[in-house]
Amino acid sequence: QVQLVESGGGWVQTGGSLRLSCAASESIRSANAVHWYRQAPGKQRELVASLTSGGRTDYAHSVSGRFWISRASTPNTIYLQMYNLRPEDTAVYLCSVEYTSRDLWGQGTQVTVSS
DSSP states (O other), rough: OOEEEEOOOOOEEETTEEEEEEEESSSOOSSSSEEEEEEEEEEEEEEEEETTSSSSSOOOOOTTTTTEEEEEEETTEEEEEEOOOOGGGOOOEEEEOOOSEEEOOOOOOOEEEEO
């Protein structure tokens, strides 16, 4: 089974930038879409960004214009570039790969934005 491992999280000041990576252990070329979610303490998991196999992207209103999702086939990696970070962006960020019959999830990487 394909495994997903996120990296790139950390601590940053308000206005800073981070790039998250999600490395897949095998090809994810056949996936319908890839996603980044986030979950802050005491809050529901939130869909942050999506990228379909056809190249369409969608973003949560709260991150539109600041976050950018992309993927590279070599290696099999999904990225989330985050600019102008705010304290409300603090959360565990998780990547997900969507197939027709199943979804795969990584363990997450912590992003902390200080004011």
